[in-house]
Amino acid sequence: MTHDHDLVLRPTEAQKAAALAPPPGRTGGDLVVETLRGLGATTVFGLPGQHALALFDAVGRSDLRLVGLRTENNAGFAADAYGRMTGEAVPLLLSTGPGALMALPALAEAAAASAPVLAISSQVPVAGLGGGRRGHLHELRDQSASFRDVVKSVHSVRTPSQIPSVIAEAWESALSAPHGPVFVEIPADVLQAETVIPQVTGVDATPHELAPRPELTALAAHWLENATRPVIIAGGGVVRSDAAGKLKQLAERLNAPVVTTFGGKGAFPWAHPLSLQSWLEDRHMTDFLEDADVLLVVGSGLGELSSNYHTFFPTGRVVQIEADLGKLESNHAGLGIHADARLALQALLETVSERADPTAPERVRLVLADIAARLAGQDLAQEQQLLTSIRTALPARSPSFWDMTVLSYWAWSAFDPKHPNTMHSAQGAGGLGYAFPAALGACVAEPDTPVLAVSGDGGAMYSVAELATARQHDLDVTWLIVDDGGYGILREYGCTTGTQLAGPDFVALAESFGVPASTTAPESLTADLRKALATPGPSVLVLPATLRMFAPTHL
Structure with missing residues (x-):
């Protein structure tokens, strides 16, 4: 009798020949590159450093495309966006110590947004590991420890033979639900040493699927189809699992209103009769959600922003579908279903019966009208008009x-993204400087689509070096910088200390990089954006404006 675990994949004749006659001069760095190519990688982000030179030399000998940015953190943001746009694991190549540590904020954002970034860092030579006392350049006592509380998983290589297996393991981790960034470290001497290990020709890293338990979806379906006022909160997990179509089917079958979280923008059609849009920071919406007798939360942990700063307290039953076990029932007790959003929604669609409710669209219309009336009394026409101008100018499929x-x-609250996976922000971890380098990563992922980045002048200063990257790679990005002379959002919180900033002439600065730039105004923004987005290559628009937030309604 033959058992599945007895089956062994036999090498092909081509694989045998490659194993017996590897090209001369290959190193551990080549093993990394061969493994990445075998797993399907075509593009890598990062920038070289002394300990990682063997890795970058190997990339140069390969057909991988290297997109080099000017700082490691920006390279991480670019890789994050590439992963969000493609759903693929994205290699981010880093050097030891300061180079690796510079990427931590970007990896924190990738972790919060479940972006599959595969960070591969060099490390000091094997003999110097573990003590932090050998005096190696860039030496840390425990480099991996700096990443362990940030990324999804940490993986260490100590010999060349471990490279293919460790990278495949990390790749699988990054792409198994919930997606997330992972960290791999490889000592410099392991990367540099010539190897007799055959070329990597057979490597597999199939992500694990996370299916729901049937007894849980059966109970959830029973509650939903018998509910009087069901409501759905759709989070980023719906977008990441490509489940927007299934969400729409379920909402229509149940006649259940849907609100999307800020990370779930685009998960449900903005203008649909059941769409509550994204007004989560509004007490009218909070009251509406609290009134639901069954609340289905899909792909969201109901964190600070999604719960109106933890002022939301559901009164009915809660069903939470969440791939991240740590977020399951972490804020509200309920029926927790640990599953990928797409698989769980499919299971509900196969189980739930149609629920008639002709009043649902009118209830949606009334709560949105209440929100509009509140805004109308706050003299915020300019802010709303700017969003309208951007939406009018931006092609529907442009990220x-x-x-x-x-x-x-x-x-977050008021912009219509038009389609799933077309609007992204740094609200996961909340770090500055995300927009422009992330937009560059999206340009690499979708080279025939114009991409928009929106920053304030404070955040823009984190990213100005990447104007050189945009020009070098001729990326089709338009960068809108709203210049209010400092950290405007912090001033909105009432802080005046350290929030007024001296800044450059952004137009002249962009032009010094060879990037076309001009100043725009609220009344000309639509036309200026249309022109910039329609012109191939990078461009910058600077909008001098001091904007206000709508009055907080969570206090």
Whole structure:
């Protein structure tokens, strides 16, 4: 009798020949590159450093495309966006110590947004590991420890023969639900040493599927189809698992209103009769959600922003579908279903019966009208008009990336993304400088699509070096910088200390990089954006404006 575990994959004749006659001069760095190519990687991000030179030399000998940015953190943001756009694991190549540590904020954002980034860092030579006392350049006592609380998993290589297996293991981790960044470290001497190990020709890293338990979806379906006022909160997990179509089917079958979280923008059609849009920072919406007798939360942990700063307290039953076990029932007790959003929604669609409710669209219309009336009394026409101008100018399929700035806070609630996976922001971890380098990563992922980045002047200063990257690679990005002379969103919180900033002439600065730039105004923004987006290559628009947030309704 033959058992599945007895089956062994036999090498092909081509694989035998390659194993017996490897090209001369191959190193551990080549083993990394061969493994990445075998797993399907075509593009890598990063920048070289002394300990990682053997890895970058190997990339140069390969057909991998290297997109080199000017700082490691920006390279991490670019890789994050590439992963969000493609759903693929994205190699981010780093050097030891300071180079690796520079990427931590970007990896924290990738972790919060479940972006599959495969960070591969060099490390000091094997003999110097573990003590932090050998005096190696860039030496840390425990480099991996700096990443362990940030990334999804940490993987260490100590010999060349471990490289293919460790990278495949990390790749699988990054792409198994919930997606996330992972960290691999390889000592410099392991990367540099010539190897007799055959070329990597057979490597597999199939992600694990996370299916729901049937007894849980059966109970959830029973509650939903018998509910009087069901409501759905759709989070980023719906977008990441490509489940927007299944969400729409379920909502229509149940006649259940849907609100999307800020990370779930685009998970449900903005103008649909059941769409509550994204007004989560509004007490009218909070009251509406609290009134639901069954609340289905899909792909969200109901964190600070999604719960109106933890002022949301559901009164009915809660069903939470979440791939991240740590977020399951972490904020609200309920029926927790540990599963990928797409698989769980499919299971509900196969189980739930149609529920008639002709009143649902009218209830949606009324709560949105209450929100509009509240805004109308706050003299915020300029802020709303700017979002309208951007939406009018931006092609429906073009991705947009938003930094932590006043206009982005508006966009979380009020911007129509048109399609799933087309609007992204740094609201996961909340770090500055995300928008522009992330937009560059999206340009690499979708080279025939114009991409928009929106920053404030404060956040823009984190990213100005990447104007050189945009020009060098001729990336089709338009960067809108809203210049209010400092950290405007912090001033909106009432802070005046350290929030007023001296800044450059952004137009002249961009032009010094060879990037076309001009100043725009609210009344000309639509036309200026259309022109910039329609012109191939990078461009910058600077909008001098001081914007206000809508009055907080969570206090």
